[in-house]
Amino acid sequence: MVEAPPRGGLLFAASVIVSFSPPIVLDRVSKRYGSKTIIHGISFTVEKGEILGFLGPNGAGKTTSMRMISGYTTASSGRVTVAGYDMATQNEMAAKKIGYLPEHPPLYDVLDVSTYLRLVGKIKGVARAQMAAQLDRVIAACRLEAVVRREIYKLSKGYRQRVGLAQALLGEPEVLILDEPTAGLDPSQIQETREVIRAFGEQHAVLLSTHILSEVTLICQRVAIINHGRLLAIDSPAGLQAASEQSNSVTLEAGGPADELEKALLEIDGVRDVIVRPFPGREGLHRAECQVDAREGVEARIARAVAGRWDLYRLERQHPTLENIFLRYVGTTAKEREVA
């Protein structure tokens, strides 16, 4: 005998799907304004407990992507899902789960900080009994105690930014979308804001766009690089560095004639290209920059080949910084577009 499914079985199944899908999912998302395509089929996810850094130059499509995720605008094609809700049709449900700080903090200048936050809390559905506790929490987290009663138009840029962050944190959102949250802050405020984001990111999903590359390395588990509306790479900062080391470089300083040094280096297995220049201020000394494979042992082979014939003063494998990686990705696409 087959047992009838329990009542509410579909609802249960739907809630399971909602709770197990990553909080942020972009599936081949494109955005067009008229005939111009701003975002070209980007796909990525942000998991619970993860902070994803969104990197890209100005006009790369970061803000448009974040606006689609926050529900401010809809995707022309593809699917954006936040907390299990389709942003094309269920954005009002998803809005309860999202904390969003746009590029320009959305503040009502004539209101004081407390009134503004209370207003946002009310719209987010914070219960009256919890309102005071929630306000205290975000005011303390964003260090706004000193300006709680002050009108927003009287605040400095740093405080305005922090009030914007405070409104995003209200209502205990599952997902935080922050468009350059540390812009305009002084170094100590940047440090405090990073701590707030880091703490929030331990239990929630955070998508963070920034121009500060060190910020990404410090607080983000993964990095997405976007340019001209295309997702160029997405990986952990360490993963991007490892991938980039496929074309790593080795720099050495050695004596001996330049042409012979270059020839000897090019004969070594794993060395792809060599540039030899005279070392400034040292007669007979040269600096050689070798493009090498990622394989192990290239440095050792170079050391053996050079040290056996000439004096070797320094040999160093250079690990790419995130800045180098970012510039490489962005520079490559710019060149590709020029060629096209």
Place this chain on the structure above:
Amino acid sequence: MNGLAAIYHKELLTYFRSPIAYFVVSVFLLGTGYFFLYNIFMTGIGTMDETFQNMGILLLTLVPVITMRLFSGEYSGRTMELLATLPLKPWQIVIGKYLGAATILFLMTAATAINLIPLYLYGNPETKTILSGYVGFLLLGLASLAIGQFFSALTENQIVAALITVPVLLAFWFVGHLQTFQTSFVLRDLFAYLSFALHFGDFIKGLVRSEAVAFYAIVSTIALTLNTSYLQWRR
């Protein structure tokens, strides 16, 4: 409904923490007081008929000042991005703002009651006619606010929003005059039907016609629906 109430509350705070509400109410009261005194002393008749007529025109020039910032201000202040991403339905934003603007209209209207004191002290006015005049004035105001609010949603520039609203409202007021130039009955009826002034005139005379009430309600509903649809389309 929390969202709608919050938007309404925010609108009231915005009006009263900036000079707009005080400016509009003051100018309206000064204008109304002037017209009231002028009409009473020039005609010597203790009615509000002429004053209501003047109040109507004055209202149409002040409505754009009330409505121009409703959405344009949100766009230019970048706060629309907040409203559009909070758990709010577009109609809640539209109605919350509309009720905020309507509250200013009610305050303006209520404040003109000061003119009734000397009228009742020294004259013998018809209360029913005055009441119907006020009903008509409020309906005219509500329809005008809805139109102004819709135009405010179309542009980021508050001045542009006001500059579009003024001629549209004046066109609705004066369109009734065009019927005298028409030979076609259909056009004559259409222009008469669309006229804010002709419908308002009935109220001033003491006639609360269901057709006139329905007209102002339809105009308000159409404008608010267009406003809501536009917000949805903008996404």
